[in-house]
Amino acid sequence: xxxxxxxxxxxxxxxxxxxxxxxxxxxxxxxxxxxxxxxxxxxxxxxxxxxxxxxxxxxxxxxxxxxxxxxxxxxxxxxxxxxxxxxxxxxxxxxxxxxxxxxxxxxxxxxxxxxxxxxxxxxxxxxxxxxxxxxxxxxxxxxxxxxxxxxxxxxxxxxxxxxxxxxxxxxxxxxxxxxxxxxxxxxxxxxxxxxxxxxxxxxxxxxxxxxxxxxxxxxxxxxxxxxxxxxxxxxxxxxxxxxxxxxxxxxxxxxxxxxxxxxxxxxxxx
Numbered sequence: 001x002x003x004x005x006x007x008x009x010x011x012x013x014x015x016x017x018x019x020x021x022x023x024x025x026x027x028x029x030x031x032x033x034x035x036x037x038x039x040x041x042x043x044x045x046x047x048x049x050x051x052x053x054x055x056x057x058x059x060x061x062x063x064x065x066x067x068x069x070x071x072x073x074x075x076x077x078x079x080x081x082x083x084x085x086x087x088x089x090x091x092x093x094x095x096x097x098x099x100x101x102x103x104x105x106x107x108x109x110x111x112x113x114x115x116x117x118x119x120x121x122x123x124x125x126x127x128x129x130x131x132x133x134x135x136x137x138x139x140x141x142x143x144x145x146x147x148x149x150x151x152x153x154x155x156x157x158x159x160x161x162x163x164x165x166x167x168x169x170x171x172x173x174x175x176x177x178x179x180x181x182x183x184x185x186x187x188x189x190x191x192x193x194x195x196x197x198x199x200x201x202x203x204x205x206x207x208x209x210x211x212x213x214x215x216x217x218x219x220x221x222x223x224x225x226x227x228x229x230x231x232x233x234x235x236x237x238x239x240x241x242x243x244x245x246x247x248x249x250x251x252x253x254x255x256x257x258x259x260x261x262x263x264x265x266x267x268x269x270x
Contacts, residue, residue: 003228004070005031006099007221008063008089009078009107010039010051010116016262017043017214022076022221024265029225029243034070036062038089039081041116045213045257051116053081056088063092072099076224077133078217079107079116083124090128101227104133105220108142122146130168135176135233137220138165140183155181155190155201162194176233178223182215193237200234204245211251211261218263219244243268 007022015021019035026033038059042050066072075093080086093102106125108117117125122145130136140158144151147164162179169175179192186206193200222240227233247263253270256262264270 003031003073003225004034005221005224005228006034006036006066006072006075007078007224008036008038008075008080009217010041010081011037012041012043012214014044014213014257014262016045016256016260017217018078021214021217021262021265022078022224025218025221025243026076026225028266028268029222031073031225031228033225034066034072036066038085039079039116041079045259045261047259048116051081053085056084059085060088060092063089063096067092067096072096073228074101074224075099075103076221077102077104077129078220080125080129081116081121082118083121086121086124087128090124090132093132100231101135101224101233102133103220103224103227104129104136105216106130106136106138106142106146107216108145126168131170133169133175135178135223136165136168137178137180137216137223139180139216143179151183153185155184155192158190158192159199162192162199166194166196176237178219178237180216180219182212191241193234195233202238202241204241207245207248209248209251210259211254211263212248213260213262215244215248215263218247218265 010018012018023033040052152158181190191202227236250264
């Protein structure tokens with residue numbers, strides 16, 4: 001039976017990030033992808049020119065309507081924007097326990113530097129949403145904001161940040177932190193995967209390309225899709241990273257826009 005995945009995130013009209021990128025990724029990796037829109041953006045490969053929130057009432061209605069009809073096996077959370085929307089999503093997730101995995105990508109800043117999460121909404125993200133996820137996937141600047149630490153610049157500095165992030169779950173059952181090292185200044189990049197006990201290093205060389213728009217969205221969506229195959233977070237993360245690297249390597253084939261171009265989400269099909 002085909003597994004059903006759900007992206008709850010914003011819309012990027014260029015298709016490189018957000019719900020559209022998530023649906024592409026989830027589809028090519030073999031799941032039936034659903035999408036709930038939590039925010040609208042005016043965005044291209046050159047940056048974000050505007051953000052329009054969707055009312056929490058309508059986000060809630062989207063979720064209720066979907067959950068009443070479709071059994072969702074895994075959920076990916078992306079850009080949610082303002083606190084009322086975050087709280088509405090958290091409440092609806094708490095009311096529907098049919099999903100085994102909830103992957104939270106705490107989207108805070110766009111590729112070009114535009115803020116996508118107001119500072120005032122960070123406490124709601126930490127207090128209402130992170131405890132409901134079984135995995136969070138921050139990059140280094142996001143991790144610094146969540147832990148109120150300076151941004152790590154070395155692998156050694158990433159270790160204590162991963163440990164601090166794991167404490168945000170405030171749960172005794174197994175939860176995972178994927179701390180992404182893409183902002184490290186050296187040529188060898190390392191992600192850290194940590195469950196409170198095991199710290200797993202996932203290295204890869206830096207790929208020389210400007211086409212990195214939506215990398216975090218694609219990574220977390222791939223994990224969401226792949227974890228439905230055999231319920232193994234570690235394997236799903238490693239396989240998702242392999243898919244991501246190939247999507248970045250082949251991104252030059254797309255030739256979309258003049259800024260930070262999208263990844264080649266459909267590379268397994270071409």
